[in-house]
Amino acid sequence: MDKHAAIGVFDSGLGGISVLHAIRRLLPSESLIYIADSAHVPYGEKTPEFIVQRSIAISEFLLAQSVKAIVVACNTATAAAVGELRQRWPDVLFVGMEPAVKPAVQASQTGKIGVLATTGTLRSARFAALLERFASDVEVITQPCPGLVELIEAGELDSAVTQALLSSYVEPLLEAGCDTLILGCTHYPLLKPLLQRMVPEYVQLIDTGDAVARRLHSELSKHNLLADVQQPTERFFCSGNVLKTEQTLALLWSTPEPVMALGF
Numbered sequence: 001m002d003k004h005a006a007i008g009v010f011d012s013g014l015g016g017i018s019v020l021h022a023i024r025r026l027l028p029s030e031s032l033i034y035i036a037d038s039a040h041v042p043y044g045e046k047t048p049e050f051i052v053q054r055s056i057a058i059s060e061f062l063l064a065q066s067v068k069a070i071v072v073a074c075n076t077a078t079a080a081a082v083g084e085l086r087q088r089w090p091d092v093l094f095v096g097m098e099p100a101v102k103p104a105v106q107a108s109q110t111g112k113i114g115v116l117a118t119t120g121t122l123r124s125a126r127f128a129a130l131l132e133r134f135a136s137d138v139e140v141i142t143q144p145c146p147g148l149v150e151l152i153e154a155g156e157l158d159s160a161v162t163q164a165l166l167s168s169y170v171e172p173l174l175e176a177g178c179d180t181l182i183l184g185c186t187h188y189p190l191l192k193p194l195l196q197r198m199v200p201e202y203v204q205l206i207d208t209g210d211a212v213a214r215r216l217h218s219e220l221s222k223h224n225l226l227a228d229v230q231q232p233t234e235r236f237f238c239s240g241n242v243l244k245t246e247q248t249l250a251l252l253w254s255t256p257e258p259v260m261a262l263g264f
Contacts, residue, residue, distance in 0.1 A: 044118020
């Protein structure tokens with residue numbers, strides 16, 4: 001494996017850009033390929049079978065680009081498909097996402113934790129196992145957030161509509177006494193500035209982008225695959241509307257390259 005090969009990252013849309021930022025901060029020399037499966041966003045309302053099918057197709061595309069690792073930058077896709085991907089390609093490094101239940105439990109003072117996530121993540125066996133393993137001594141209140149991903153994809157990061165919808169999901173968690181909120185979808189950290197204005201200062205917002213970047217760094221280091229190039233490349237692909245994706249990407253990534261059509 002070439003240590004200067006790119007790292008592949010994919011999500012149902014542009015939510016995984018929050019993970020891409022964490023990877024770029026920790027691994028500034030790595031070349032990156034990002035896939036936004038925006039024709040099928042959000043995954044949270046899709047069947048597990050469909051998500052597995054898309055995850056396999058996208059992984060095949062990334063492997064054809066000779067990537068050295070694949071980050072499944074989507075909680076729903078990780079829950080539905082990462083096991084199948086690892087079984088299909090046992091020699092490929094797949095790094096997945098999962099809601100940050102353990103650090104949230106450690107951070108909470110009230111013992112009440114709110115989880116903002118997609119329906120697909122909340123109903124997954126992987127999420128249930130996380131709660132059973134780490135959250136037996138706390139109260140976890142889950143809040144599905146339909147419609148939020150679509151607004152983020154449209155670039156509405158601070159619109160009145162987004163504020164109203166997000167508030168309708170957050171307020172019940174605050175009223176229930178939650179002092180820690182898990183951002184259980186990679187799209188949601190993109191709303192952190194809005195969220196921070198919405199919640200009291202004592203409420204902690206927990207996501208897993210940095211933890212995923214650290215795990216990726218550790219695995220690449222272990223296999224002597226950390227790059228040392230001076231000018232890494234970045235490529236972006238999407239399966240949906242290229243112009244729309246470019247417009248939203250420009251709000252999320254400081255030096256966006258042209259987005260290429262995925263073609264499947």
